[in-house]
Amino acid sequence: MSISDTFTEAPSPLSAGQTGTAAKENTQETLVLVRPDDWHLHLRDGEVLRSVVGDSARQFGRAIIMPNLKPPVTTTADALAYHGRILAALQQAGVPTGRFQPLMTLYLTDHTSADEILRARDSGIVHGVKLYPAGATTNSDSGVTDLLGYCRAALEAMQACGMPLLVHGEVTDPDIDLFDREAVFIDRVMKPLRQAFPALKVVFEHITTADGVAYVREAPGPVAATITAHHLLYNRNALFKGGLRPHWYCLPVLKREHHRLALLEAATSGDGRFFLGTDSAPHPKGAKEQDCGCAGCYTAHHAMALYATAFESVGRLQHLEAFASLNGPAFYGLSPNADTLTLERIAQPVPDVLPLANTEVVPLAAGETLAWRVQAG
Ligand code: DOR
Ligand code: ZN
Numbered sequence: 001m002s003i004s005d006t007f008t009e010a011p012s013p014l015s016a017g018q019t020g021t022a023a024k025e026n027t028q029e030t031l032v033l034v035r036p037d038d039w040h041l042h043l044r045d046g047e048v049l050r051s052v053v054g055d056s057a058r059q060f061g062r063a064i065i066m067p068n069l070k071p072p073v074t075t076t077a078d079a080l081a082y083h084g085r086i087l088a089a090l091q092q093a094g095v096p097t098g099r100f101q102p103l104m105t106l107y108l109t110d111h112t113s114a115d116e117i118l119r120a121r122d123s124g125i126v127h128g129v130k131l132y133p134a135g136a137t138t139n140s141d142s143g144v145t146d147l148l149g150y151c152r153a154a155l156e157a158m159q160a161c162g163m164p165l166l167v168h169g170e171v172t173d174p175d176i177d178l179f180d181r182e183a184v185f186i187d188r189v190m191k192p193l194r195q196a197f198p199a200l201k202v203v204f205e206h207i208t209t210a211d212g213v214a215y216v217r218e219a220p221g222p223v224a225a226t227i228t229a230h231h232l233l234y235n236r237n238a239l240f241k242g243g244l245r246p247h248w249y250c251l252p253v254l255k256r257e258h259h260r261l262a263l264l265e266a267a268t269s270g271d272g273r274f275f276l277g278t279d280s281a282p283h284p285k286g287a288k289e290q291d292c293g294c295a296g297c298y299t300a301h302h303a304m305a306l307y308a309t310a311f312e313s314v315g316r317l318q319h320l321e322a323f324a325s326l327n328g329p330a331f332y333g334l335s336p337n338a339d340t341l342t343l344e345r346i347a348q349p350v351p352d353v354l355p356l357a358n359t360e361v362v363p364l365a366a367g368e369t370l371a372w373r374v375q376a377g
Contacts, residue, residue, distance in 0.1 A: 040277025047357035210262035226277025
């Protein structure tokens with residue numbers, strides 16, 4: 001990674017913790033990274049897929065594609081078909097062939113067989129199996145009701161063939177407070193799972209708490225976590241600032257400030273167990289602005305600028321490349337991308353709305369201005 005400065009006139013927010021020769025006084029810098037990947041992305045399908053896929057492809061080399069479509073992607077055949085639709089959408093969006101690689105996942109159910117896992121592994125296009133506890137979030141109704149009760153054969157096969165389990169880590173017990181569901185999940189599901197399958201690769205997706213950070217840091221064996229930009233930048237106050245703000249509502253929900261600080265510390269530490277996963281999840285504006293609004297924040301449009309803002313807030317831009325471009329491929333057993341992405345310090349206003357099929361999506365931080373933007377080309 002290189003951080004370069006092109007002007008030397010005024011004080012820079014980039015003064016603490018910066019590597020290299022960047023001067024004390026800059027007004028503009030560029031940041032050149034090995035091209036990042038998004039290890040947790042919702043692309044949806046059909047017209048919506050065609051609307052959003054270009055946003056991810058502009059920044060990322062690859063993305064782990066979430067399988068919570070309606071109906072969900074539960075078989076290798078489904079994943080292959082969905083892969084084909086994504087490639088077609090990329091072509092329609094004018095993305096050169098091979099520039100962006102969708103890494104497919106299967107949606108784990110109580111009925112996923114060991115054979116299905118082996119078919120997925122043999123396909124070469126499936127890179128993980130997603131655990132949604134039934135009822136935990138958007139389109140999770142077909143998810144798992146009892147992981148160690150019904151999924152042992154699938155988990156055994158995954159452990160044996162090195163297929164990672166990607167975990168939505170929240171219990172669904174209505175007696176557990178919404179803000180405690182991740183911490184309780186660690187005790188009730190994650191620990192027994194890892195005890196039963198110690199060599200299973202596990203990605204604790206979109207962790208949101210200090211408890212999640214501590215668990216991943218200390219757990220023995222192949223465990224890692226993705227962290228979203230919104231959980232690095234906002235605490236739960238954002239949901240209620242000046243009124244109820246549905247575009248900050250996602251699951252797992254934003255938490256208290258001390259949890260945000262723990263996530264920020266982990267993401268920017270350089271620790272290889274933490275890597276980028278936007279959980280960018282587009283919903284039409286009207287589906288969020290209603291009496292029972294959907295969970296999900298649309299961040300793909302300006303994801304890398306959001307992450308750069310978060311890293312810069314603690315003077316750790318020098319660790320952005322490890323988090324965004326190196327730690328993920330290392331965990332998944334892939335090589336880092338061969339090309340680069342350049343971010344430049346040029347103010348970028350976030351649009352109020354973006355087109356989404358025949359409607360609109362409100363991106364996260366709509367109307368705000370970010371200090372960084374991705375260089376075209
Ligand atoms: O906020 C979320 N939205 N969390 C999820 O787990 C799913 C996602 C979606 O698909 O909309
Ligand atoms: Zn997600």
